[in-house]
């Protein structure tokens with residue numbers, strides 16, 4: 022973050038400003054040619070910039086929606102319908118905002134699984150990783166409150182179920198729920214405070230993102246082989262190399278995003294949310310938005326007869342309902358502990374075959390949790406949900422700590438530059454002698 | 465005045481306990497002040513006076529025949545009023561002896577056994593259980609069934625199976641006459 026005061030720019034106006042506010046060198050050091058970046062980053066490193074761009078898109082589309090939206094139970098649903106039908110390009114802006122929320126979570130989940138695979142949470146990036154987990158929590162709060170605003174059936178009943186989670190807290194639970202509602206059920210006071218907070222939270226996220234990037238720039242990006250950049254040979258300037266690569270990724274992402282906006286705008290949505298909220302009729306099947314499903318599955322796994330509850334001391338001290346709520350929050354908060362749960366000296370899964378295998382099991386397990394969260398809690402789904410919930414915690418609390426301390430990883434290359442050259446050599450050799458078997462690494 | 469310029473240790477003034485005292489009292493006053501200033505910003509979120517003033521509801525029970533239920537709205541919440549059949553009352557009383565997740569006898573839950581009056585909000589996470597209208601799923605115990613996460617309530621509104629921790633709540637009510645009830 023230190024400004025490079027001696028830096029001279031060609032343009033005198035720039036120099037004049039730079040002398041008083043060193044903003045140009047700040048940008049150059051953050052995103053420009055003066056920000057050294059490992060030269061071996063793959064496309065999974067595009068998702069950070071995509072997340073930032075999506076946050077920007079959400080803020081712009083959201084502020085525009087707020088110009089036409091009315092946060093009152095008698096008008097909210099109609100005002101959103103008016104946005105869809107009467108406001109010029111209102112349909113476009115709302116579909117961008119609606120699908121943008123899903124895109125945001127897709128990008129963030131890929132970004133996080135990238136971090137888990139390449140061990141990006143290891144020292145010295147623990148705080149960087151933990152800030153990321155906080156951003157995820159803030160995004161979840163924002164998206165949850167945003168989903169209540171159109172005041173459809175899912176808005177209302179989703180809000181009812183989620184706010185009622187707090188009633189599980191002993192003694193003060195019911196008072197907390199009343200405090201959140203501002204009444205005796207989800208009603209007008211609830212809607213207007215959710216609107217206020219939904220407007221606020223994205224800017225809190227912006228603040229967290231600034232800290233996240235600040236922490237990133239202290240030690241720079243991790244990379245696919247997880248060893249630190251040592252010499253200039255290992256890095257290239259962020260501009261123009263990664264600005265160009267990020268722009269290409271942005272184009273690809275926008276194609277994907279706009280496909281949904283224009284051709285399948287309600288793909289991620291629930292038809293029930295086009296029915297106005299009715300406090301006397303619960304929809305037959307309440308499902309949260311897809312990005313909450315794995316956590317919803319964990320919440321529901323805790324029934325009185327779930328062995329993780331019934332046969333453990335958990336059942337002596339709390340109800341199954343409270344256990345489910347705590348487990349749901351714990352499933353996210355535990356990620357804060359990744360840097361310490363994973364005791365390996367080698368970061369990247371590329372050199373940790375056993376860890377890698379369990380990583381993929383964990384990944385599949387998360388997908389299955391998501392599927393379970395979208396099914397009614399009956400029959401075999403209950404058992405699948407309980408098994409995958411158990412595995413989720415087993416992975417983080419036992420498998421990762423144990424194998425990271427027992428496994429002997431393969432030796433990573435000497436440097437980023439050595440790895441890149443070795444790969445380039447192999448590629449060119451393969452190209453010229455396609456029939457030849459791969460050369461033994463000789464150096 | 466020159467005394468004060470002397471390096472500490474030469475003439476050390478023993479005022480540690482005085483300083484500790486000042487430090488603690490200042491800190492305490494500041495903390496109480498901060499809490500007092502924060503309270504209005506928290507308490508504004510609690511129900512406002514007009515919300516609290518929501519009146520009680522009077523219901524005419526006359527038209528509800530045996531085996532029928534109605535739903536009325538009280539404080540924005542549904543209240544179930546069921547005119548129970550004698551078989552329902554009998555099965556509710558028989559189950560008094562069983563060990564239930566939330567032990568309550570049927571007699572503790574009604575003022576007049578014919579009329580079961582409860583807040584129609586699932587004690588799990590607040591969905592409205594099915595079973596108050598004809599043709600709806602009444603669950604395995606013939607009372608109510610919450611489809612959200614599968615809670616089964618019996619003919620006394622007691623939780624029998626599923627994630628809900630407690631029986632359906634009983635609101636405050638009084639019989640104004642034989643056929644009129646005042647809720648709240």
Ligand code: HEM
Nearest residue numbers: 079080083084086087090119122164167168170171220223
């Ligand atoms: C972190 C970024 C944000 C996320 C994840 C987010 C998420 C959401 C979601 C999921 C909805 C419901 C969409 C629907 O089903 O209709 C929504 C609605 C809404 N959001 Fe946001 N939002 C964000 C930022 C903002 C900002 C900065 C504003 C500015 C005030 C805003 C204003 C609104 C309004 C007015 C609505 C209601 C209109 C509608 O439902 O389309 N949002 N938001």
Ligand code: FES
Nearest residue numbers: 586588589610613
């Ligand atoms: S809300 Fe009724 S079972 Fe969950």
